[in-house]
Amino acid sequence: xxxxxFSAAAVIAAKDIAVEWRTKTALVSxxxxxxxxxxxxxxxxxxxxxxxxxxxxxxxxxxxxxxGMLGLNRAFLLERENHxxxxxxxxxxxPPAIFLGKMVGNALFIxxxxxxxxxxxxxxxxVPIWSRLPMLMLVIAMATLAFVSVGTLLSAMVVRTRFSExxxxxxxxxxxxxxxVSAVQVTWRILADRPLAEMTGWLSLLGxxxxxxxxxxxxxxxxxxxx
Amino acid sequence: MDYPDNGAxxxxxxxxxxxxxxxxxxLLVYRIRKLR
Amino acid sequence: MNRREKALTTARRGTIITxxxxxxxxxxxxxxxxxxxxxxxxxxxxxxxxxHAPVATVALLAFGITGVLSLLxxxxxxxxxxxxxxxxxxxxxxxxxxxxxxxxxxxxxxxGTWWDWDARLTSTLFLFLLFVGYLVLRGxxxxxxxxxxxxxxxxxxxxxxxxxxxxTVYWFRTLHPSPVLxxxxxxxxxxxxxVTLLSAIGVVAVLYVGFLMQRYAVTVLEDxxxxxxxGGLS
Numbered sequence: 496x497x498x499x500x501f502s503a504a505a506v507i508a509a510k511d512i513a514v515e516w517r518t519k520t521a522l523v524s525x526x527x528x529x530x531x532x533x534x535x536x537x538x539x540x541x542x543x544x545x546x547x548x549x550x551x552x553x554x555x556x557x558x559x560x561x562x563g564m565l566g567l568n569r570a571f572l573l574e575r576e577n578h579x580x581x582x583x584x585x586x587x588x589x590p591p592a593i594f595l596g597k598m599v600g601n602a603l604f605i606x607x608x609x610x611x612x613x614x615x616x617x618x619x620x621x622v623p624i625w626s627r628l629p630m631l632m633l634v635i636a637m638a639t640l641a642f643v644s645v646g647t648l649l650s651a652m653v654v655r656t657r658f659s660e661x662x663x664x665x666x667x668x669x670x671x672x673x674x675x676v677s678a679v680q681v682t683w684r685i686l687a688d689r690p691l692a693e694m695t696g697w698l699s700l701l702g703x704x705x706x707x708x709x710x711x712x713x714x715x716x717x718x719x720x721x722x
Numbered sequence: 723m724d725y726p727d728n729g730a731x732x733x734x735x736x737x738x739x740x741x742x743x744x745x746x747x748x749l750l751v752y753r754i755r756k757l758r
Numbered sequence: 759m760n761r762r763e764k765a766l767t768t769a770r771r772g773t774i775i776t777x778x779x780x781x782x783x784x785x786x787x788x789x790x791x792x793x794x795x796x797x798x799x800x801x802x803x804x805x806x807x808x809x810h811a812p813v814a815t816v817a818l819l820a821f822g823i824t825g826v827l828s829l830l831x832x833x834x835x836x837x838x839x840x841x842x843x844x845x846x847x848x849x850x851x852x853x854x855x856x857x858x859x860x861x862x863x864x865x866x867x868x869x870g871t872w873w874d875w876d877a878r879l880t881s882t883l884f885l886f887l888l889f890v891g892y893l894v895l896r897g898x899x900x901x902x903x904x905x906x907x908x909x910x911x912x913x914x915x916x917x918x919x920x921x922x923x924x925x926t927v928y929w930f931r932t933l934h935p936s937p938v939l940x941x942x943x944x945x946x947x948x949x950x951x952x953v954t955l956l957s958a959i960g961v962v963a964v965l966y967v968g969f970l971m972q973r974y975a976v977t978v979l980e981d982x983x984x985x986x987x988x989g990g991l992s
Contacts, residue, residue: 645915652908656898666895669888670915673922676930696929704922711918715911718832722903726801728867735806735863736787739813739856743783743965746852747776750972754769757979 500595503588507596512603514573521569522607529562529612533619551620552682556675558616559609559635560642564664566604567646570597571654580720590717594647598712601643609635627685630694634681637701641674641708648712651719670708677701765978772971779965786958794954806864812959813856814882816966820850821885821916824892828913831906840906841981843913844896845973847889849966854886877928884923888916902981 515521536554537547574580583593617624624631646667653662677697684694759767790808797804827843830836861879862872873879892912899905947955 648911648915652895652911655904655908656895658898662891662895662898666888666891666912669884669891669923670919672884673919673926676926680930700922700925700929707918707922708915711915715832715914718907718911725796725798726803726867728801728803731803731863731867732791732805735803735860736791736809738859738863739809740783740787742852742856742859744780746849746969747780747972750776750969750976751773753976754766754773754972754979757976757983758766 499587500589500592503586503592504595504599507583507588507593508599508603511570511573511597511600515569515600515604521566522604525562525565525604525608526611528565529558529608530615532558532561533612533616537619547620548622548686551616551622552679552686554620555616555682556638556679558612559605559638560668560671560675562608562612563605563639563642563646564667566608567601567643567650567667568654568659568663569604570601570647571651572659575654584720590720591713593720594713594716597651598643598647601647602639605639605643609639622686624686627688630685631682634678634685634698634701637698637705638674638678640705641701642671644705644709644712645670648716648719651716673704674701677704761978762982765975765982768971769975769979772968772973772975774968776965776968776972779961779968782961782964786954786961790954790958794951795948797951800868803864803867806860808954808958810857810860810864811955812962813853813860814878815959816962817850817853817857817882819963820846820853820966821889821920824850824889824913825917825920828910828917831910832914837902837906840909841974841977842970844893844909845970845977847892847909847913848973849969851886851889851893852969853962853966854882854889857882858886875927875931877924877931880927881920881923884927885916885920888919892916902984 533554536550536557540550571580574583588596613624616622646663649666649670650659650663653659653666656662677700680697681694681701786808790805794805794808796802824843824847827839827846831839831843858879861882865874865879866872892909895912896905896909899908
């Protein structure tokens with residue numbers, strides 16, 4: 496029943512948010528990490544030859560990606576302690592509901608990190624985004640969807656291994672190549688005021704990736720948590 | 723000789739490919755032997 | 759015949775096939791190096807194609823087979839599908855090493871640069887890294903069922919990823935020469951070169967089969983050993 500699916504997902508997402516909000520450890524760490532990466536990458540170039548504007552799109556997405564990966568591990572780490580994953584399965588929640596709940600939780604987490612780091616990005620890199628905000632929001636949303644779809648699935652797998660913090664990036668990054676490259680390509684065109692026609696190719700690649708991998712991740716999640 | 727003089731690259735590539743393929747085959751044989 | 763004996767038989771047959779394929783490879787080497795003409799504009803380095811292209815075809819095939827077998831495992835849950843899938847993945851990784859070494863060695867004399875981020879080699883790089891991750895994941899999981907299920911999920915995901923990686927890298931930059939074999943009209947290679955290339959593909963394909971049988975046997979034998987160590991379930 497569709498309403499059961501969404502309400503179960505909502506409950507799971509709400510639970511995760513509540514748990515995280517109590518200490519905010521992962522959130523604050525990710526935010527600080529994002530700011531540090533933005534700052535360090537600003538200095539990581541020959542400033543006389545390369546303008547901040549030129550590196551900005553790549554920097555933005557590298558920052559989001561790595562800060563996001565810090566947040567992904569957190570979602571299933573909660574359940575690894577206390578065998579809470581078994582508890583979750585014993586509830587009425589079906590695997591798709593659990594996946595959606597976790598994914599939404601991840602999306603909100605990363606969304607918050609993105610929301611806070613974006614103004615700092617504008618500040619540090621002197622990038623005029625306000626007039627182009629809608630398009631930028633769109634590409635950020637689409638790339639974030641790709642990120643949390645595959646990321647939620649892979650983090651569920653990887654949390655059972657001993658070196659999950661290392662394994663997650665290793666497995667996830669190849670999957671992030673198409674969405675992140677597309678996002679960067681669209682972002683620099685947005686910032687450079689290029690016509691929409693130049694972006695549609697990359698946007699459709701990103702969109703297709705979103706559709707395919709959201710569906711795949713949703714369907715495959717069951718195999719991860721059901722014996 | 724009217725073609726470029728790049729035979730060294732060819733030799734290098736052929737040798738490396740052979741080493742890797744024969745090496746992998748040897749690895750498999752070694753593992754089978756160890757598990758006998 | 760119990761499992762152990764069946765595995766050892768497979769291993770033996772696989773080793774024979776691999777041996778024959780390696781002899782065949784030696785034959786291809788001789789033909790390519792001594793009996794195939796040198797291409798006038800690219801020089802002898804062009805002959806690297808006769809090793810690089812067949813291995814590329816079979817590597818992609820190996821990864822594709824892993825993907826399909828992964829999907830089948832998720833449907834049928836037969837552990838043999840998992841064993842085959844993992845074996846194919848490892849062979850794909852080994853073949854990718856050949857690609858990632860011969861590719862740059864070919865590129866340097868022909869394009870003037872060791873690495874150029876062209877679509878195909880870059881895609882191979884990402885697939886290689888992904889499947890190394892696949893093998894590492896397998897190594898990190900000790901529970902048979904979990905290992906099989908998680909590998910299968912990753913395998914299916916990888917299958918879905920391949921076209922996207924290719925599109926991404928291709929759109930970003932492409933420098934790879936246009937395909938010589940798969941054109942609608944007649945292939946633009948002279949017959950004698952074509953025969954070398956096709957026989958090379960055949961030999962590497964047989965090599966894959968031999969490797970697969972050997973690696974499959976190793977997987978089964980390792981499983982048997984783990985079961986015996988865990989408490990005599992043979």
